[in-house]
Amino acid sequence: MIPVFDGHNDFLQRMIEAGPARDRLWLDGDGTGCLDLPRIRAGGFIGGFFAIWIPSAPDPAADTHALMKQNPPFALPLPPEVPLADALPHALALTGQLMAMERTGTLSICKSAAEIRAAMAADRIAAILHIEGAEPIADLDxxxxxxxxxLRSLGPVWSRPTRYGHGVPFAFPxxxxxGPGLTDAGKALVRECNRLRIILDLSHLNEKGFDDVARLSDAPLVASHSCAHAVSPSSRNLTDRQLRAIADSAGLVGLNYAIGFLHPQGSRAPMHGFEIMLRHLDHLLGILGEDGVALGSDFDGAxxxxxxxxxxxxxxxxxxxxxxxxxxxLTEKIAFRNWLGVLERSWGG
Known part of the structure; x- marks a missing residue:
């Protein structure tokens, strides 16, 4: 098998929901969702970014999940920012789940490229702690x-505003x-992430915010789970201009597997075969080159x-x-080598 290193998953939400059965969910699986250790082993998944994500409060006026499943055109309103008092406890609980997975001896939380390679050599899953939407981060302290x-990877926003910037809504086409770019706090966050060598994830960030990061950051630009806007004109996908900016920084895009971002018409109908995914990969490779394209599944999140x-x-x-x-x-580069390369360029060896 060719190993796969993955740019984004939401498995930790399932760990919280499993309660006392969490270790069994990870080690044995329960037949639901996308990830568990047996299926990870079967597919050659060697590691990736495990997301800390805070759900929005339910909107009594709209069934968001139903709206997201409708066929286009559609434009969902942005939910409000999650208050720190709600975001922080949930983020800490999710982090605790990842640490519990590490205690099983099957996974290592990695803080450097060298630690990722060590985990691979020891046949442990290499996990990167990632926050998707910076509501749990009160300030630079x-x-x-x-x-x-x-923490080694941070998305300043999910698809809603934070004190740092503005996410894109779910909309097609x-x-x-x-919306507007980064706030002053967001610009300070970018500079401090550069100093700490925390990767800044551009997936979910709107275009003006993207441009602010590109202007301010001295690190490779990374979009962990995005697709090509030229193939599928979703608000969540990256335009050719954005892709060229990522290429110019020696950055990387991880292809998102979510069918709504892949389909050229934005359809949520079942997708069979790999032709559309390959169309996105071809387009990304044409702009980013062979060293700038990777995989970012969005497993257990889409x-x-x-x-x-x-x-x-x-x-x-x-x-x-x-x-x-x-x-x-080239397949090995897309599957795992390009992620290791951009992590080394971002973090050092």
């Missing part, structure tokens, strides 16, 4: 505290140019293609890339 706890329903099917995607003519060297 708190950022240093999170860094001490192992739509440009990502949907609707997956029928033939890539969970991590056990990852080698089917790998085979599709080989059959498409990428060759083993």
């Amino acid at each position: 708190a950022l240093h505290l999170w860094h001490a706890m192992g 739509s440009s990502p140019d949907t 609707e997956m293609p029928a033939d890539l329903a969970d991590a056990s099917a990852l080698q089917a995607l790998i085979q599709a890339m080989l059959d498409h003519g990428y060759g083993r060297e």
